[in-house]
Amino acid sequence: MPAPYRHHRRVEFRDTDAAGIVHFSVFFNYMEEAEHALLRKLDFSVLAQDENGAFSWPRVAVKCDYRSPLRFGDEFDVDVSVAKLGRSSVTYAFRFTLRETVIAEAEIVAVCCRLGAGRPTPIPVPEPLAEKLRGMIIK
């Protein structure tokens, strides 16, 4: 079974709020950083270009379950894996851990889209990337 991609991060001060913990919206920024780090590792950029122009990965659905707070200075891990791969879409699964504790579990569904004037249009995930992502599916 493939191992998830592990992204290591420290909680910076601006990530916190007046409740003394990381604001719940910031977890989605952490996830995006981890996703982009994974794409870089796979030699893909999140803002890519092919012979037909630019394409990128708008999000169509996200969710997060929070189990335990993160605080300023905490060093934690975000494990990214692929939960599902469609023709145009990738469902990433995220698991946040701080030492032995699960902090949060989450999902982002991103759709590969041609950018341009007007609404983004879904296009197939480029095959070289699809192949690598397929190898990261955790059943």
Add this chain to the structure above:
Amino acid sequence: MPAPYRHHRRVEFRDTDAAGIVHFSVFFNYMEEAEHALLRKLDFSVLAQDENGAFSWPRVAVKCDYRSPLRFGDEFDVDVSVAKLGRSSVTYAFRFTLRETVIAEAEIVAVCCRLGAGRPTPIPVPEPLAEKLRGMIIK
């Protein structure tokens, strides 16, 4: 049937990203603003105090489905209603619209918790607030 609470907002420049649209994480900040505006309208503060100390509303689960992008300068509405009311928890439902278009639909589950050293502990939603929120449940 009760009407949802409507929060009006303009997209500020810092809400956007290099894709030219509002970053998906920012929708959660918009939701929180709308939730807090609703609580103020119901005469409650999100950081409240009773004879036993401070209590607040950590989030345990959130999700959002994105249907259409928001851009700099757009003026949109966030409609908040109560989807479910538990002993300690409130599930808020959010619907973003820009003119006639549905932009996003989302949910936040918040749990009423006593704050202090260590982990927040769930406490019952204060009855006066529970009564008002019950009146906002949309079936």
Add this chain to the structure above:
Amino acid sequence: MPAPYRHHRRVEFRDTDAAGIVHFSVFFNYMEEAEHALLRKLDFSVLAQDENGAFSWPRVAVKCDYRSPLRFGDEFDVDVSVAKLGRSSVTYAFRFTLRETVIAEAEIVAVCCRLGAGRPTPIPVPEPLAEKLRGMIIK
């Protein structure tokens, strides 16, 4: 003497940090919101278009002196005036007040620039706007 433009704002929860106050970087977002509100009131958009393409207002210098903190829920005012008007540049002066207290004083120097591939190029402030801004110079 011309009156500054007054922008009214409430501190939202995401604006705060674990020190329980508004993060110092957020004051610059408040300033930008006030500047954009002023431009709208003068019938100009911050991302404008003329027959030669798009132009906007990159910042070349900013500063802020902080006198007193802002906290969650505070409702404060940002007064914007024009400190200096150059051929391509506008120096905005900002003054934050909470009830009678001065919270912060700040400046942003923005330069009117043609956008496009490569580095933004300064262009003269469009005369209709320059005229209005000249009327807001506070000596």
Add this chain to the structure above:
Amino acid sequence: MPAPYRHHRRVEFRDTDAAGIVHFSVFFNYMEEAEHALLRKLDFSVLAQDENGAFSWPRVAVKCDYRSPLRFGDEFDVDVSVAKLGRSSVTYAFRFTLRETVIAEAEIVAVCCRLGAGRPTPIPVPEPLAEKLRGMIIK
């Protein structure tokens, strides 16, 4: 002459705005990250505790001159040095570079303050830290 402390950073997607570049307010978050990394390297925490309670470093003045934009994915350096050391205050100087290009130069004046109810009160910079910071003054 002492070398500045160098902090390496990548531009994340949420740091950008619809102009396609890093939002000017985000530079202050980068500076704070660099300052905190320096304090950690000197074995100090930005939220410290002594026998009289908690103390920290509210900012009283900041400024930044922007020379060139940063874009998504750029990997840049922030060099931190000490420009001035007062009894209670530290003036940090920051220099952002991307490969050979100077991106921005900036300053933050932070004041060592006892926290608690009411306004923060300045206290002397703890001597062990003052000594280390004195060694970083660049004339």
